[in-house]
Amino acid sequence: MQIEPGKLLAGIQSPDDMKELDAVQLVQLSKELRQYIIDIVSVYGGHFGASLGVVELTVALHHVFNTPVDQLIWDVGHQAYGHKILTGRRENFHTNRVYGGISGFPKRKESEYDAFGVGHSSTSISAALGMAEASYYKKEEDKHHIAVIGDGAMTGGMAFEAMNHAGVSNSNLLIILNDNCMSIDPNVGALRDYLTDITTSHTYNKLRDEAWKVLGKISKFGPNAQEIAANFESSVKSFLLKQSNLFESLNLRYFGPIDGHDVNHMVSVLNDLKKIKGPKILHVLTKKGKGYSLAEKDQTKWHAPGTFDKMTGEIFKKVYETPQPPKYQEVFGHTIVELAEQNDKIMGVTPAMPSGSSLNIMMKAMPDRSFDVGIAEQHAVTFSAGLATQGLVPFCNIYSTFMQRAYDQVIHDVAIQNLHVVFCLDRAGFAGADGPTHHGCYDIAYFRCIPNMVVSAPMNEKELRDLMYTAQLPENARPFSIRYPRGNGVMPEWKTPFEKIEIGKGRKIKDGDDLAYLTLGHVGNYAIEACERLASENISAAHYDMRFVKPLDEELLHEVFKNHKYVITVEDGSLQGGFGSALLEFMADHGYHSKVVRLGIPDEIIEHGSQLELQRECGFDPEGLYQSAKKILEPVSV
Ligand SMILES: Cc1ncc(C[n+]2csc(CCOP(=O)(O)OP(=O)(O)O)c2C)c(N)n1
Numbered sequence: 001m002q003i004e005p006g007k008l009l010a011g012i013q014s015p016d017d018m019k020e021l022d023a024v025q026l027v028q029l030s031k032e033l034r035q036y037i038i039d040i041v042s043v044y045g046g047h048f049g050a051s052l053g054v055v056e057l058t059v060a061l062h063h064v065f066n067t068p069v070d071q072l073i074w075d076v077g078h079q080a081y082g083h084k085i086l087t088g089r090r091e092n093f094h095t096n097r098v099y100g101g102i103s104g105f106p107k108r109k110e111s112e113y114d115a116f117g118v119g120h121s122s123t124s125i126s127a128a129l130g131m132a133e134a135s136y137y138k139k140e141e142d143k144h145h146i147a148v149i150g151d152g153a154m155t156g157g158m159a160f161e162a163m164n165h166a167g168v169s170n171s172n173l174l175i176i177l178n179d180n181c182m183s184i185d186p187n188v189g190a191l192r193d194y195l196t197d198i199t200t201s202h203t204y205n206k207l208r209d210e211a212w213k214v215l216g217k218i219s220k221f222g223p224n225a226q227e228i229a230a231n232f233e234s235s236v237k238s239f240l241l242k243q244s245n246l247f248e249s250l251n252l253r254y255f256g257p258i259d260g261h262d263v264n265h266m267v268s269v270l271n272d273l274k275k276i277k278g279p280k281i282l283h284v285l286t287k288k289g290k291g292y293s294l295a296e297k298d299q300t301k302w303h304a305p306g307t308f309d310k311m312t313g314e315i316f317k318k319v320y321e322t323p324q325p326p327k328y329q330e331v332f333g334h335t336i337v338e339l340a341e342q343n344d345k346i347m348g349v350t351p352a353m354p355s356g357s358s359l360n361i362m363m364k365a366m367p368d369r370s371f372d373v374g375i376a377e378q379h380a381v382t383f384s385a386g387l388a389t390q391g392l393v394p395f396c397n398i399y400s401t402f403m404q405r406a407y408d409q410v411i412h413d414v415a416i417q418n419l420h421v422v423f424c425l426d427r428a429g430f431a432g433a434d435g436p437t438h439h440g441c442y443d444i445a446y447f448r449c450i451p452n453m454v455v456s457a458p459m460n461e462k463e464l465r466d467l468m469y470t471a472q473l474p475e476n477a478r479p480f481s482i483r484y485p486r487g488n489g490v491m492p493e494w495k496t497p498f499e500k501i502e503i504g505k506g507r508k509i510k511d512g513d514d515l516a517y518l519t520l521g522h523v524g525n526y527a528i529e530a531c532e533r534l535a536s537e538n539i540s541a542a543h544y545d546m547r548f549v550k551p552l553d554e555e556l557l558h559e560v561f562k563n564h565k566y567v568i569t570v571e572d573g574s575l576q577g578g579f580g581s582a583l584l585e586f587m588a589d590h591g592y593h594s595k596v597v598r599l600g601i602p603d604e605i606i607e608h609g610s611q612l613e614l615q616r617e618c619g620f621d622p623e624g625l626y627q628s629a630k631k632i633l634e635p636v637s638v
């Protein structure tokens with residue numbers, strides 16, 4: 001489907017084409033850019049509300065700054081669709097997040113305008129500061145470094161670490177705080193309240209106006225800007241501003257808040273700020289979903305709505321005639337509430353993903369026992385450890401990819417003290433369209449080497465429920481991780497009675513003589529398919545659902561290796577150090593010599609696409625499992 005851009009937008013091949021636009025044209029370009037994002041995302045899907053909210057900011061930045069020489073870094077990058085469209089990728093934009101197409105996030109290898117690869121939050125200030133310090137060192141005095149960070153991302157610890165550093169640097173750094181009061185769900189915490197306060201406080205705004213007067217003078221006096229700013233900074237007003245402003249206290253010159261939907265005002269402010277050297281922050285107020293009223297009203301739903309009818313706002317969902325299996329996240333969300341009703345020690349913790357993890361179900365049902373701690377994975381883990389020291393049983397739900405942030409906390413604060421924290425790692429395995437920054441490839445490998453830790457993965461909804469039930473039992477008071485993928489399970493009738501699973505015990509799903517599949521987690525369902533297909537060709541394959549990588553079911557493994565010359569291991573995770581590796585270690589330790597083929601994610605960066613496309617690429621989709629069996633059984637030619 002061909003989607004045509006507006007007339008002005010059609011003429012923009014790069015930001016160079018925007019430099020001469022006048023005030024009216026900048027407004028028109030913003031309008032066309034917003035419409036183009038709506039047109040494309042409604043048909044092809046992707047992140048939506050965040051990019052709509054920064055349309056004017058994006059236009060103003062590329063109009064004022066000399067990108068790509070000036071370095072523009074988008075935090076997380078889910079709001080950078082306008083940036084991509086204006087920087088030479090409009091004609092490819094319909095391939096956004098599609099297998100083989102452009103990435104949904106800024107990516108250095110995709111464009112020179114993407115100054116830094118992103119996807120995880122709160123990295124932009126550190127990266128921009130690093131670039132700014134490099135420019136300072138290289139005496140590139142006129143170069144600008146701009147980090148655009150949302151109020152949600154600003155709650156992440158890294159943002160504070162970076163501001164702490166920036167405040168004592170001389171480098172030419174501009175932080176733009178894009179404040180829309182939203183994370184994916186409504187933003188949380190004291191910083192959110194603080195930002196609202198400085199936006200509305202009477203006293204503060206009076207002081208701020210003084211600062212703006214100085215900026216006005218800077219525009220007029222041009223070359224004397226430095227001097228005027230310096231005079232202002234030694235004044236009493238500046239002292240008061242510093243006392244009453246968090247960012248000023250950290251030595252960052254603070255400007256704003258300003259209306260982020262007034263493109264021409266932003267152009268004039270950014271032009272002023274260009275003249276002020278050193279680290280500074282501009283607070284911009286925007287509305288997530290701006291310009292598409294449904295997205296403005298329900299900002300969480302329209303964060304990444306999927307495809308929709310742009311005229312009616314109907315979000316397209318596949319219609320099935322029979323009941324479908326639920327998403328794993330939903331099973332988690334309902335099951336934690338059920339368990340918490342039985343066990344008053346259970347608490348729920350999420351770092352800024354209440355909707356994504358479905359912990360929002362518990363947050364609604366039991367608000368005093370569930371916490372959204374903001375984009376703060378490290379804090380979420382150590383906070384859970386703190387709860388556990390007091391005899392509570394926190395379920396700390398973190399996407400596998402974001403758990404990478406909190407690795408030290410898992411070891412130092414949980415495992416070494418052998419605390420009873422249950423880690424639910426959602427989006428384990430390929431995340432799909434979000435791509436390599438979001439794939440949950442590494443958790444098996446990075447958790448498997450941690451003493452005291454139980455590492456498990458359910459093959460279906462029942463196993464997820466039973467593992468959650470098992471994990472909270474007092475006799476299992478130790479760090480316990482359960483990984484499961486993005487998307488649906490396999491059991492429409494998922495609400496099964498709880499059954500305890502013995503820790504470290506797998507199960508034989510099917511006997512067979514010719515080879516054995518050993519699977520971990522949801523991909524076990526692919527082995528069922530492969531076994532059926534092989535059976536129709538008189539090949540008899542056994543199938544074991546191992547459930548645990550740590551501890552391993554050694555009894556079951558002795559059975560496997562005593563009876564099978566050919567073994568195929570399957571995991572939706574990194575082959576390096578993962579489940580297959582664990583089995584090779586077991587074989588080496590016990591002197592087994594079966595031929596083993598390991599299927600999983602190779603030692604490469606796998607890009608974006610649907611989960612199945614990526615699994616196919618790596619050879620562990622159902623077809624890949626079948627073909628591997630055929631291959632392993634092929635007679636060796638001499
Ligand atoms: C480390 C990390 N944790 C969680 C996420 C998931 N995530 C992506 S966008 C987002 C909300 C960001 O809010 P904000 O920075 O205010 O941007 P907005 O969407 O409001 O424009 C979250 C939680 C992430 N990308 N990285």
Ligand SMILES: CC(=O)[C@@H](O)[C@H](O)COP(=O)(O)O
Nearest residue numbers: 076078119304356427434486
């Ligand atoms: C940008 C970001 O990090 C999130 O919006 C992420 O895309 C959410 O992924 P899910 O859609 O799997 O919740």
Ligand SMILES: [Mg+2]
Nearest residue numbers: 150151152182
């Ligand atoms: Mg926000």
